[in-house]
Amino acid sequence: MEAVVFYLLAGVAVVFAGVVVTTRNVVHAAFALMVSLGAVAGFYVLLDADFLAVIQLLVYVGGILVLVLFGVMMTSGRLIMQLRAPVGQLLPATFVGLILLGFLLHVGRSELPNNRTLVFEDSDGETARRVARLLRELGAESARLQSETARVVLTFQGAGPLRPEAVRDARRAVERGLQAARPSSSRLYVIQVQEVWGAPERLQIALERKGTPASDGMAPLDPSRIAEILQPLSPREDLRLIAVQGLRAVRVQGLSEAVYRRLREDPALRVLTPLSTTAGLGDALMLGEFLLPFEVAGLILLVALMGAAIIARKGITP
Amino acid sequence: MELSGTLLAIVLFAPLVAFLIQILLVGRWVRGPRVAGAVVSLLGVGVPFFLVLVGVVPHLFEPTAVLWVPQAPLRWIDLGPLSFQVGLMVDNTTKVLLFMVTLVCLMIHLFSVEYMKVRDGEPEPYYSRFFAYLSLFTFAMILLTLSDNLLTLFIGWELMGLCSYLLIGFYYERKSAQDAAIKAFLTTRVGDVLLLIGLAIVWASVGSLRLPEVAQGVQAGAIKGWLLTLAGLFLFAGAVGKSAQFPLHTWLPDAMEGPTPVSALIHAATMVAAGVYLAARMLQVGLFDERTLLVVAYVGGFTALFAASIALVQTDIKRVLAYSTVSQLGYMMLAVGVGNYTAALFHLLTHAFFKACLFLGSGSVIHALHEAFHRHHLHADAQDMRNMGGLRRRMPLTFGTFLIATLAISGIPLTAGFLSKDAILAGSLAYVLEHPQHLMLAVFGFIAAAMTAFYMFRLVFWTFAGTPGGRALGPEADAVRGALAEVRESSWVMTVPLAVLAFFALWIFWSLHPASEGWIAEVLSGAEGWLPEAAHRAEAHGHGPASVHLWTMVLSVGLALLGVLVAALFYLYRRWSTERFAQGQFARVLEAKYGLDALYDWAFVRNAHRLSQWSGRFDLRVIDGAVNGLAYLVVGARHSFTWVTGAIDRYVVDGAVNGVAWLLRQLGAGFRQLQTGYIQGYLLVVFSGLVALAFLISAAFR
């Protein structure tokens, strides 16, 4: 099924990209580009990047292409124009394109690490051993296996039903605590803050491992060590940390496709899925290590806004 | 599909069955071009191709050898304790060769369906006989590749000799065809006799002719010292005859008397490939020791250069291609000689495709010209390049495919030929770096590369560029020009095989990486399951320091482009004239093919006793000449010395100051010209710069 969808999308993306480079009508080119980029959004869905797919459709297909179409309308008297280059220009471009394609396909096929990563829950420490044994049996010795703490859930107890300020303060305290405890815990980030159903005075904060793979590997963080870090921080007089639960996990990297499938299908292993990629994205952007790039991106938008206004108006203003 | 004995047996015997059906049934009752004959033969090679595609190709990357020996070992000849066991074997080398042989044979069969229909305006009377021979030829080659022993290999080998005799002499009413057939048969026979002696030595020492056992025997030291060398040299002599290496190469150009598809078959997929295949196998099992290998390398390298130089002046389109085959086979032998087994077989494969494409392309041209000349009742030679020209527009498909194959044989990047030739040249360069005393080996290869590009583009420019019949001579010249204007593209039965073969002449099938050997090298250099561990010495050479590849690429591409450029200046733009060159002594020597054909004719065919007289005269002339020449040289040197010192004063010292400034200004103006103001031009520079840098740097560590 995945294969069918993939080939369908690939066909659409590539064929319409082909239309972009061959059509004689610039509006058709813009529409073909829209379809091609829409297919890329489809790929994002296949690649578990739902949020990005939505953004792709909204910003690219919705925004940029409208901009491009406006550009087309404002700069051309007629829509069908000499878009095609003479052969003298086409030939070298084809030539260079073919070689480049050859290089890229070659690298993609046989030079890049064509491997996969899996993360399993490992609450009892048994999973790691089981995975290791399976890997040995499958002859996949090259796979790297490491234990780590994938998720930590902190439970706070308040005096009475919690108010929004208390929730906010708790969250800030946890973040500050994590920052202070660098670098050992800097690979965790707040993923979810939720009140416990049926216990209005309780609050749970889930911390999850960052998307960055650790080349150093985050040693399985002892929940008691987390507690040690966070204990001195009582966010408020009326809020105490009462429990720290860590979810240990096994991360296996460098799996070949066959081994990957085999491991996924093993009934005794539970694959750990992230709580939410959208939340993870938001967290990485707004609170995590990508805050500075996020600000820079905002700045870039400002520059674009200003620059476009200046350039567009300078000819009009005397 | 599983690789099984049954599958292999069908692959092997299908062409034989086709042959038998034709000879026993079809040929008897029907005369003239009947489709039945063609269909039987097409099936006879099409079925094996299909089986190879589904049964062998999927197992390409499995590093195993499948040996299939009949249940009760087939004892061919029982001589008490010694007996010949025969069986079939499929290892990595065989897998790729089988694919190539069946595919190329299929294409040639298909092409022949149309090509052989007519002889001199009449329907071909021996149509099915021709196809019968083709089938037998195919069977012989498949038998040779599938054999696990030297006995059946030798049977296939001899069978091919017979087929080549039958097919070269297919137009037997022509005297020249008869002569050529006999010449081919006899010349290769010289090699075959020596080969038989070699086999005898092996059999006597090892006690078996099965390849795995021979490999083990050699490993264990069953043949030692000079006996091993002797055996190797005898075996190599067989390959020399079959693969038309110097000095037994004279039969191959004459074999052009056969129909063009036969030439394609002999030159690409079967006969001549057999010699290289044998040499490569012998290298693999260890029957070639250091001394033999050196001989192989020198014979190969010299042949590459020697044949290329003769091809420079040929005017018959098929003869140019014939000498180019000899030259390319020399390359392969050179690769075997420096121990570069992978490169030799790789070039054998790529060469098969582009050479078949070249021959069939020339066949397409000849066919069209024949038709046109026949319609105009002309007797002009349809194979003479001087009667061609300007065919580019008349036969665009033939031209396109021919050009691709020409680029491939010239070793221009982005073709299969570039990949394999580069591998050979890099191997020889690496060998020379290790053994500087054998510098000539690399020199042979590189100079031949430039010559190849030159004569192949000369051929293309003469045939396809310029004005139609622009070079035609004689009383019929004007009529030839008129006939050429009516030439038409050949039918799809002929152009489809051309397109298929041209595709395989591109790099993309062999390797995605445009500057490095791809999967094929991976397959070929993989361990062969039947060889003893330590016998994998085949790959000992051929991989020198990383920078060797870089320099090889720069040198070979540079030389090839130089060859193309010089050819273009001579024949396309007519900047330089060939007149003076053509009247010179050197050209005459080349046209006489260094006199070797005449020499053999004279020495072996006529009376041999004049040889002594001749050598006496040689003595007189050469030694006398040398003394006189030396004196002349000394006098000349003194004169030129005074002239040079004067010139240095006048031109160099004065000129340097002004010249450098002038040069700088010119260069500056040149670079200003590059800055054209076209943004897309700038971007093209970006991307082509990227590609060029990638090419260069990736060649340094492939």
Next chain:
Amino acid sequence: MITLTHYLAVSSLLFVFGMFAVLTRRNAIAMLMGVELILNAANLNFVAFSKYVLGGVLGQVVGLFVIVLAAAEAAIALAIILDIYQELATINPDETTELKG
């Protein structure tokens, strides 16, 4: 089974098509479309690597930034193309060759 190689093949094709558009289209806006194809090819790479090799959201973060940047770049580029249209009444890249040498 779809592997990373499949995605890389698609992205390589998109990249080469984008390059081809940039090199051969005779309209500045169509060239810009080529740039969008190149950016999308890169983005697809990022997301595919992120899923297959790393198993995280890191590549998606980059993808998000790239989409934003593409929007900003398109805005500026279109403004400049409008400007050159006002000056020269053409957006054919072959006709903007006053600066050269």
Next chain:
Amino acid sequence: MVADDGLAWFFKLVILGTALLTCLVSIRSPEVFDAFRGEFFVLVVFAALGMVLMAGAANLLMLYLAMETASLSSYVLAGFLSGQSRSAEASFKYVIYGAVASGVMLFGLSLLFGIGGTLDLAELPAALAGASPLAVVLALLFVLAGLGYKLASVPFHMWSPDVYEGAPLPVTAFLSVASKAGAFALTLRFFDEAFGDRAIALATQWPLLLALISLLTMTIGNLAAIGQRNMKRLLAYSSIAHGGYLLMGVVALANPAVRAEAMAAVGFYFVAYLFMNLGAFYVVQHLAEPERLNSEMIADYAGLLRRSPFLAVALSIFLFSLIGIPPFAGFWAKLYLFEAFVRAGLEAEGIAGGRHLWLVVAALLNTAISLYYYLYVVKTMCFDSAVEDRPVRAHPAFVGLMLVLLIPTFVLGLLWSREELGVPVVQVEASASLSSSVSPTLGTPFRR
């Protein structure tokens, strides 16, 4: 994400200094469009911010964002002249070229990300250790397309003469120094942190690659400058050539033993380059104003020595310094750079190990070539007879500015050595992300 070390700080100062001078000379420049004069300064500041981020970027994403910030502002700045098709064309070419180059670079970054599995430069060496060299080099080449575009190095240089000629003069001067400074800081950090590892350098042969690019850049830059008649364009090509020399410093990074010296030499070169190149551009800008020569053509400079001795002498000094004639800063800059390069080469083993000494010979030959066109300008100013004799007066404020640039051009090399000036480049703060500390070879400073 963003490094906070000596390298970043040093180049930040260079960039901010250039930005400050650019703002100063733009206050009255007629080339800056009056209606948007305020926005001009904002854009200069934004561009400088982008370049500052480039100087510190230690992460692939940040690297791209910083480059885009600098680029987007620069596109607008290049098109700031109103009603002039040349300026519009310059910004048009700039934006198309820049968009493509950065797109290609992004593709390369995605490949690097895929090979290494990380965005952090500091984590790349470990991740790249076992990777296939071909994949790494291909990714590197794509990234180099973007870096090379910012560095204006061959074959990614072709935008720069056109853009430099068409853009307003203050912008041209700004781009030729600040943009290049940011790009060089980025390139230094990129190769030092991600590819500095000896094994990676040997496997991928990037020093050979950069040495080739450096050779092509200096040679083509110098040769193309010879035939120029427009002073702005001549300076554009000369700055391409200087980029070629500077790349030698990056090549020298391949030898860890002289890493510190190489960085310091590039730093020193940039300080010298800041003064001499900006000085030359500002004299050209001043002369191009309507009340003076109203021309950028070299032919119109004839007899300038008599018409305005101050401007002629000032320009001559800047040009002498650009050639690298002894007492001036440019000489010391080149000397230090070549010395570091030679040392790096001598200590390497063989060509494969990074012994690219041929490049020094090429650089010296190139210096000789550059004499030709620089001295041609000086000759025109001093020896050719003028068309008219009306004196040309420099604005008093401009004379002040000139002194600010001239004095360092004289004394920079005499007062400070590479170590004294350039050492901050490699001094590492505790929290900085540069991994190794000052190289021990700095203990034996180079004495003159």
